[in-house]
Amino acid sequence: xxxxxxxxxxxxxxxxxxxxxxxxxxxxxxxxxxxxxxxxxxxxxxxxxxxxxxxxxxxxxxxxxxxxxxxxxxxxxxxxxxxxxxxxxxxxxxxxxxxxxxxxxxxxxxxxxxxxxxxxxxxxxxxxxxxxxxxxxxxxxxxxxxxxxxxxxxxxxxxxxxxxxxxxxxxxxxxxxxxxxxxxxxxxxxxxxxxxxxxxxxxxxxxxxxxxxxxxxxxxxxxxxxxxxxxxxxxxxxxxxxxxxxxxxxxxxxxxxxxxxxxxxxxxxxxxxxxxxxxxxxxxxxxxxxxxxxxxxxxxxxxxxxxxxxxxxxxxxxxxxxxxxxxxxxxxxxxxxxxxxxxxxxxxxxxxxxxxxxxxxxxxxxxxxxxxxxxxxxxxxxxxxxxxxxxxxxxxxxxxxxxxxxxxxxxxxxxxxxxxxxxxxxxxxxxxxxxxxxxxxxxxxxxxxxxxxxxxxxxxxxxxxxxxxxxxxxxxxxxxxxxxxxxxxxxxxxxxxxxxxxxxxxxxxxxxxxxxxxxxxxxxxxxxxxxxxxxxxxxxxxxxxxxxxxxxxxxxxxxxxxxxxxxxxxxxxxxxxxxxxxxxxxxxxxxxxxxxxxxxxxxxxxxxxxxxxxxxxxxxxxxxx
RNA sequence: GGUCCCGUAGCUCAGUGGAUAGAGCAUCUGCCUUCUAAGCAGAUGGUCACAGGUUCGAGUCCUGUCGGGAUCACCA
Numbered sequence: 117x118x119x120x121x122x123x124x125x126x127x128x129x130x131x132x133x134x135x136x137x138x139x140x141x142x143x144x145x146x147x148x149x150x151x152x153x154x155x156x157x158x159x160x161x162x163x164x165x166x167x168x169x170x171x172x173x174x175x176x177x178x179x180x181x182x183x184x185x186x187x188x189x190x191x192x193x194x195x196x197x198x199x200x201x202x203x204x205x206x207x208x209x210x211x212x213x214x215x216x217x218x219x220x221x222x223x224x225x226x227x228x229x230x231x232x233x234x235x236x237x238x239x240x241x242x243x244x245x246x247x248x249x250x251x252x253x254x255x256x257x258x259x260x261x262x263x264x265x266x267x268x269x270x271x272x273x274x275x276x277x278x279x280x281x282x283x284x285x286x287x288x289x290x291x292x293x294x295x296x297x298x299x300x301x302x303x304x305x306x307x308x309x310x311x312x313x314x315x316x317x318x319x320x321x322x323x324x325x326x327x328x329x330x331x332x333x334x335x336x337x338x339x340x341x342x343x344x345x346x347x348x349x350x351x352x353x354x355x356x357x358x359x360x361x362x363x364x365x366x367x368x369x370x371x372x373x374x375x376x377x378x379x380x381x382x383x384x385x386x387x388x389x390x391x392x393x394x395x396x397x398x399x400x401x402x403x404x405x406x407x408x409x410x411x412x413x414x415x416x417x418x419x420x421x422x423x424x425x426x427x428x429x430x431x432x433x434x435x436x437x438x439x440x441x442x443x444x445x446x447x448x449x450x451x452x453x454x455x456x457x458x459x460x461x462x463x464x465x466x467x468x469x470x471x472x473x474x475x476x477x478x479x480x481x482x483x484x485x486x487x488x489x490x491x492x493x494x495x496x497x498x499x500x501x502x503x504x505x506x507x508x509x510x511x512x513x514x515x516x517x518x519x520x521x522x523x524x525x526x527x528x529x530x531x532x533x534x535x536x537x538x539x540x541x542x543x544x545x546x547x548x549x550x551x552x553x554x555x556x557x558x559x560x561x562x563x564x565x566x567x568x569x570x571x572x573x574x575x576x577x578x579x580x581x582x583x584x585x586x587x588x589x590x591x592x593x594x595x596x597x598x599x600x601x602x603x604x605x606x607x608x609x610x611x612x613x614x615x616x617x618x619x620x621x622x623x624x625x626x627x628x629x630x631x632x633x634x635x636x637x638x639x640x641x642x643x644x645x646x647x648x649x650x651x652x653x654x655x656x657x658x659x660x661x662x663x664x665x666x667x668x669x670x671x672x673x674x675x676x677x678x679x680x681x682x683x684x685x686x687x688x689x690x691x692x693x694x695x696x697x698x699x700x701x702x703x704x705x706x707x708x709x710x711x712x713x714x715x716x717x718x719x720x721x722x723x724x725x726x727x728x729x730x731x732x733x734x735x736x737x738x739x740x741x
Numbered sequence: 742g743g744u745c746c747c748g749u750a751g752c753u754c755a756g757u758g759g760a761u762a763g764a765g766c767a768u769c770u771g772c773c774u775u776c777u778a779a780g781c782a783g784a785u786g787g788u789c790a791c792a793g794g795u796u797c798g799a800g801u802c803c804u805g806u807c808g809g810g811a812u813c814a815c816c817a
Contacts, residue, residue: 159760169759171797181797207797208760249817289817366816425817452815461744462813469815476817505745506812532746533810537753562779571777587779599754602746604810606753611766615779618754618765625779633776673757685755688764699772699781741779 128198128213128221128665129155129166135199136168139191146176157662160655163203164210165662171207181207218661219648222714225664225721232667232728237276240492241525243269245499246283246417250404251291252320254411254551256534256541256607257501263596263734264531265499266417267680270732272497275675280491284423284483287401293382295319296396297375298326308403314552316407319400327544330375334365337372414555416589416734421491423483429474431482435518436468444517457513465510480511481518488522495525497678502530502602529678532604549609559588561613562621572740583738587621588613590735594620597733598684618688620735623726626691627737629698630723636704637716650714656697660718663690667725671732680733687729694722 130150137150154169170185177184182204189202189209200214225231245265248258265281273279299322308315337343338361351360361368369376385393412418436453439445445453445467453468467478487493498508508528516523534549535541541548563584566572572580595612599605615621637644653661667686674682703719706712727737 154757154759156757156759162760167760171759174797206760286817291817450815454815463743466815471815473815475815479817501811502746503811504817507817509745530746565779569777569779571779595753603754604747608753608766611753614766616765617779619779621779622765625777629777629780636776669757681755685764688755692764695780696782698776699778702776704776740777 127668128217129669131196131198132166132168132192132211135192135196136188138195139188140173140176143187143191144173144176148173148176157666158210162205162208162210163212164201165213165658166211168209168211170209185209215651215653218653218658219650219714221661221665222717222721223648226717226724229724231725232671233274234276234668234672236278239277239495239525240280241272241277241495241497242280242282242487242491242493243272243497243499244282244284245269246412246419247285247500248283248408249286249289249291250319250401251295251323253314253316253404253407256549256551256554259415259551259554259592260531260534260596260605261499261501262412262415262417263593264529264601264680266415266734267597267683267732268497268499268529268678270734271671271674271680271683274671274732277495277675280421280493281419282421282423282487282491283419284425284428286425288386288397288426288429290379290383291323292397292401293379293386294326295323296393296400297379297382298322298329299400300396302329314407314410315403316405316411317550317552319404319407324543326375330369330373333373333375334361334368337368342372411551411555414552414589416736425479428483428486429479431486432474432478432480433468433472433482435481435485436478439467439514439518442518444514455510455514455517457510460513462506462510462513465514467514477507477511477514481514484511484515484522484526485520488520493525494522495527496522497527497529499529499531502532504528505530527678529601531601534605534607537606537608549607554592554609554612555589557609558592558613559585562588562591562615565615566741575740579739583741586736586738587615587624587741590620590624590730590738591615592620593733593735594623594684597680598688600681601679620730621741622695623687623691623730624735624738625741626694626698627723627726627730628739628741630694630719630726631737631739633703633716633719634723642713642716644713644717644720646710647713647717650708650710652711654701656693656700657715657718659693660690660697660722663693664721664725667729670729674732683729683732687726687733690722690726690729694719694726 132155133150133153136153136155137148140146140148154172156167156169158164158167168185168188170181170188173184173188174181177187179187185204185207189204189211192199192211193202198213198217199211201212203210243265245268246258246262248254269279269281302325303322308318311318313321346364347357347360350364382393386397436445439455440447440453445455447453450470451472452466452470454464454466456464458464465477466475467481469475484496487496500508505528512523512526512528515526533540536547536549538547566584566587572583591614592612596605598618670682670686674680701715703715704712706715730737
């Protein structure tokens, strides 16, 4: 048993790689790195399960590719029990694997509830994700962030890490003050309860109102004498009036806007701990958190540790002093502190303002060290949109130069913007896809389509609701995660609720089919123990076995690349193979008891891996649909 | 302008340097008396942005060009 277990764990590919390296040594007296031997799955049109690329050995053997392949093939069949047969086509050595290997593999997989999960590696890794501002509700962009982040925590956990899930909530600053001021001026004491609005949306509505009022104020100001003067003296050549005032908006807000002055005054009061302002801030943030909680719960995610920017925004000044001592930083005449990263292809960067206050990066330096001490993590993953690529390059390089012990364990999981088919989402144009809206919509659609099918009518209302939610969320989540993180994605709301084709529900449906089989196995007390006697593995079955065999590699790959889309695409391919298997072969009505037991076992194993893989994406499986 | 990312079928996306570049959507055509047809099978659809180079072999690696995006704040 120990021997079988060993081979099972080692995977057939590494067995073959080692065997090929041994054959090259034996035949041509040359040492080859086994890990570099290329072993691929054989394309469908050829006979065989795995193929060895022999071109790299031609120079060593000093023979034609086909002759070299034949010699290695003969050696492998002679010396490797798993290799049943071989053939050579155009320099490719195709190997057939013995049925007994596949039978052992299948029983090993079924006996291992944690199949695909790697041994603990002794590292503790933090994943920071979501990290919203508290002035408005979550939208599509946050959903991508949250799903990537959550999925990353699951994958890293499976890959052997002890994972800590965190977010840093941007609960202070100009944005929340805008919501606060707007509510104070215009709300007449309305509350989420009095208006019957989800509380984070309620706060967001005041933010939107603020922006509207501000826009009106700006338009009026543009007619004033001051505005004409600014335009005349500052405009660039060829710049239209409209373009000029677009660019000038920030400057106007700081120098002329009445609302702007009021916001800054409020921010100042907050920084000085003015009791009324702090109370208002707490009240409105409380509304936001209550709303966020609901959205997080709908998405099925949570956190181990929350950080608030109001607690961390002053951190990092001690590191600045330290960096000055170590000559990593330098001070300019005006008192501001900088780091020179030009030799790393980056620029000079401010780490402390001339007035001694923090900038964004100061806080991140401080937070990193605090987390290292507080959480005991030596690796950190920041799930943040790609517009901050440069910031993280600078941050990581700075931490490295400061000699921080975790500096080699930093990773920015950068992801591209979510766009609509019509272009970028814009708050001002009301084209932002709200998180709660899209969640409600996918569940509604799943419900609608399910009632047309009528397949889940016989189950309890609780189970029914749960299944429908899982299908709807499965559609949404898979749609987002299947795209590689670094690519920007086009979010088509109509396609995201599709339940057919390359979708979450397609994968869930294969699982539901398997679930139905397993319930019948239970009911009829089918004995699966004769599965190992099956000796006529069909192409559709082989396809599944090869895919199942690959699962641990895919988990490792997804972890190595911080790329959940690898898991998504794998699950889809596996489900596709299963649907074909289901269609082409009889399972319960198989010709022999062995075939029936084998196919049921294979189905069970497929269900196990599909459930495991989808779980890494945060997608739950329905029992029926 | 500097740096980074992207460019694959009408659309959305896959594709550890390996065989004839694949899926889904859309369009068209078949398959439910049999384990759930949210399924299966087939047809149509490609100058892998362009030009060089490395290699036995390039969608993949290198250089350049073009197109799209991000960023280069004492903002976060």
